[in-house]
Amino acid sequence: MRGRLLVMAGGAVVLLVGVLGAALSASLDTAMLWRMLQGLGFSAVTTASATAAADVLPVERLGEGIGYYGLGQAFAMSVGPAIAIALVSSNPPENLFWGLAVAAGLSLVLCAFCRYERNPGRLPETATYRRMAAKRSAETAPQTAVGGRRGVEGAGAAASTDAAAPAGASADGGNARETAAGPANGHDGRRAFSLNSILEPRALAGGIPLMVISPAFGFGIFFVGLLGTQLGVGNAGLFYTLSAVSMIVVRISSRAFMDRVLPIRLFAVAVVAGIVGYLLLLCTTLPLLSGGMRDAVFYVAGVFYGICLGMTLPVNQTVAVKNSPAERWGAANGLFLLMLDAGIGAASIVWGITNDTIGPAFTICCVIVLIAASLGVAYITYPASAKRR
Numbered sequence: 001m002r003g004r005l006l007v008m009a010g011g012a013v014v015l016l017v018g019v020l021g022a023a024l025s026a027s028l029d030t031a032m033l034w035r036m037l038q039g040l041g042f043s044a045v046t047t048a049s050a051t052a053a054a055d056v057l058p059v060e061r062l063g064e065g066i067g068y069y070g071l072g073q074a075f076a077m078s079v080g081p082a083i084a085i086a087l088v089s090s091n092p093p094e095n096l097f098w099g100l101a102v103a104a105g106l107s108l109v110l111c112a113f114c115r116y117e118r119n120p121g122r123l124p125e126t127a128t129y130r131r132m133a134a135k136r137s138a139e140t141a142p143q144t145a146v147g148g149r150r151g152v153e154g155a156g157a158a159a160s161t162d163a164a165a166p167a168g169a170s171a172d173g174g175n176a177r178e179t180a181a182g183p184a185n186g187h188d189g190r191r192a193f194s195l196n197s198i199l200e201p202r203a204l205a206g207g208i209p210l211m212v213i214s215p216a217f218g219f220g221i222f223f224v225g226l227l228g229t230q231l232g233v234g235n236a237g238l239f240y241t242l243s244a245v246s247m248i249v250v251r252i253s254s255r256a257f258m259d260r261v262l263p264i265r266l267f268a269v270a271v272v273a274g275i276v277g278y279l280l281l282l283c284t285t286l287p288l289l290s291g292g293m294r295d296a297v298f299y300v301a302g303v304f305y306g307i308c309l310g311m312t313l314p315v316n317q318t319v320a321v322k323n324s325p326a327e328r329w330g331a332a333n334g335l336f337l338l339m340l341d342a343g344i345g346a347a348s349i350v351w352g353i354t355n356d357t358i359g360p361a362f363t364i365c366c367v368i369v370l371i372a373a374s375l376g377v378a379y380i381t382y383p384a385s386a387k388r389r
Contacts, residue, residue, distance in 0.1 A: 003117075004048045004049075004051055004052045004055065004114065004117060004330075005048075005052075005111060005114045005115070005117060007044050007047070007048040008044070008045055008048035008049055008052070008111050008114060009108060009111040010044060011040075011041045011042070011043070011044025011045035011048065012041065012045050012104060012107045012108035012111055013041070013108060014037060014040055014041030014044065015037075015038055015041030015042050015044075015045060015104045015107070016041070016101060016104040016105055016108060017037060017041075018034050018035070018036075018037030018038035018039075018040070018041055019034075019038060019097055019100045019101045019104050020097075020101055021033075021034035021037065022034035022035060022038065022097055023094060023097030023098065023101065039341075041104075043334075043337065043338075043341070045107060046073070046337055047330065047333050047334045047337055048330070049069075049114075050069070050317070050333040050336075050337065051329050051330040051333045052114055052116070053065065053066060053069040054066065054128065054321050054329050054333070055116065055123075055127065055128055055129035055329070056116050056123050056124075056127050056129060057124075057127060057128075058124040058125075058126045058127060059126045059127070059128060060126060060259065061259060062259070062318060062321070062322065063254075063258040063259040063263075063314070063315075063318040064254055064258040064259050066258075066314045066317050066318050066321070067251050067254040067258045067314040067318075068251060068254070069314075070251070070310075070313045070314040070317060071247065071248065071251040071310070073313060075244055075247060075248070079240055079241070079244045080221075081220075081221050081222075081224075081225055081237075081240055082225075082237040082240040082241060083099065084096060084099075085225055085236075085237055086237070087099045116129065117129075120133040120134075128326045128329075131326075132326060132327065198331055198334065199331050199334055199335040199338070200324045200328040200329075200331035200332035200334075200335055201335070202320075202323045202324045202325075202328075202332065203320035203321070203323065203324050203331075203332035203333070203335045203336050204320075204335070204339075204381065205319050205320060205323045205381050205382055205383055205386075206315075206316035206317060206318070206319035206320030206321075206323065206336060206381075206382075207316070207320055207335055207336045207338075207339040207340075208339070208377055208381045209267065209316055209374045209375075209377045209378040209381060209382075210312065210313070210316040210317075210336065210339055210340055210343070210374075211339040211340070211342060211343040212343070212370055212373055212374040212377050213271070213274070213312055213343075213370060213371055213374035214339075214340050214343030214344050214347065215343055215344070215346075215347030215348075215350075215351070215366075215367060215370050216274055216278065216308070216367045216370060216371050217309060217344055218343070218344035218345070218347045218348040218351060219347070219348075219351050219363065219364070219367050220243075220305055220309070221344070221348075222348050222351070222352075223348075223351055223352075223355060223360070223363070224236070224239055224240075224281070224305075225237065225239070225240075226355075227281070227284075227285075227360050228298060230360070231284055231285070231294065231298070233284075233294070233295050233298050234295050236298075238299050238302070239298060239299060239301065239302035239305070240302065241302070242299055242300075242302035242303050242306065243302040243303065243305045243306030243309065244306060245303075245306065246302075246303045246304075246305075246306030246307050246310065247306040247307070247309060247310035248310075250306070250307055250310040250311055251310055251314075254314070258314065258315075258318075262386060262387060262388065262389070263315050263316075263318060263319050263382065263386040263387075264378060264379065264382055264386055264387045266311055266315045267311070267312065267315050267316065267374075267375065267378050268375055269307075269311060270307065270308045270310075270311035270312045270315065271308070271371055271372065271374060271375045273304045273305075273307035273308040273311070274304070274305065274307075274308030274312075274371040275368055275371050275372060276304045277301045277302070277303070277304030277305040277307075277308060278301070278305075278364050278367050278368050278371065279368065280297050280298075280300055280301035280304065281298065281301045281364055282361060282364045282365065282368070283297055284297050284298045284301070285359075285360055285361040285364065286361070308371075313340075316336070316378075317333075317336055319382055319383070319386050320332055320333075320335075320336045321333070321336075322385075322386075323383050323386075347370075351363050351366075351367075354366065
């Protein structure tokens with residue numbers, strides 16, 4: 001139940017080492033190894049921080065709180081590419097790594113403010129971590145008290161019973177041997193390792209729809225800036241700025257609907273916004289638009305992209321968390337974020353191939369199909385409570 005801070009801080013250290021190693025590496029091969037280390041650290045930080053956010057939130061405002069938490073994640077996914085473009089375009093391009101090192105170092109410093117595990121009593125009364133800590137204390141206290149009272153009596157009773165027992169046999173009929181050497185079936189009482197011990201399958205309810213729609217975010221992160229450059233858009237980075245602004249507006253206003261409206265309806269709004277955004281991007285690739293009109297459509301697409309990204313992550317993460325037992329929230333967030341990363345990573349490889357061989361218009365059409373398909377998948381995987389009252 002504990003260990004969020006340890007995983008978070010440890011992940012930040014690993015991430016920082018990976019970034020610095022990549023900055024100082026002399027070859028592409030070693031840079032790839034450092035890049036893998038970055039991924040390891042990043043996954044630890046994001047999983048632990050997402051679980052910590054769910055731990056401290058009042059249950060009745062869990063969806064709203066995850067929405068605010070997700071603002072940081074979605075904001076980074078939107079603004080990050082614009083900052084990266086600026087750093088890579090600077091002299092020298094390696095400034096990108098030093099900028100990333102500053103971000104990793106800052107995340108390590110901010111870990112110092114995550115102290116709720118030491119004093120859960122300061123959390124809201126309905127916070128899940130506070131309730132779990134109180135339950136654990138209540139279960140531990142009686143056992144300690146009973147053990148203290150029975151300690152001396154138990155020692156004397158055991159001695160007299162063993163004395164009266166036949167030679168070579170224990171008073172409990174052999175259970176003592178099992179206690180010392182392990183259960184009779186040969187196991188030591190510990191659960192065997194399995195994927196279920198580190199990944200919570202009930203989080204698939206929100207993770208699968210996210211994985212289906214995440215290729216849209218992969219295209220937005222890695223290819224929209226390139227598309228703007230190819231089209232000759234005046235300031236391609238403005239797409240990310242406007243998407244970030246729209247996300248902030250969505251998250252600030254989420255208090256009015258995040259815990260009141262069914263998740264399937266909220267996700268439907270996100271899907272519609274995503275489709276509109278990519279249809280606008282598709283229009284910019286056609287000869288129908290040019291000059292200032294094309295640039296304006298390109299920028300407006302960023303607004304709808306931001307709405308889609310800003311709603312998709314918290315809605316599906318809320319579904320994944322609420323569908324999992326509280327003591328498994330760490331494993332639930334781990335699986336949820338794994339599916340996000342897998343969807344973005346795998347699709348980005350495919351998008352790179354289709355962009356080069358067929359063209360960005362075809363790739364955008366594929367993205368639109370996946371966005372629409374994600375809503376159908378959500379109708380299948382979401383629990384009944386997320387689809388109807």
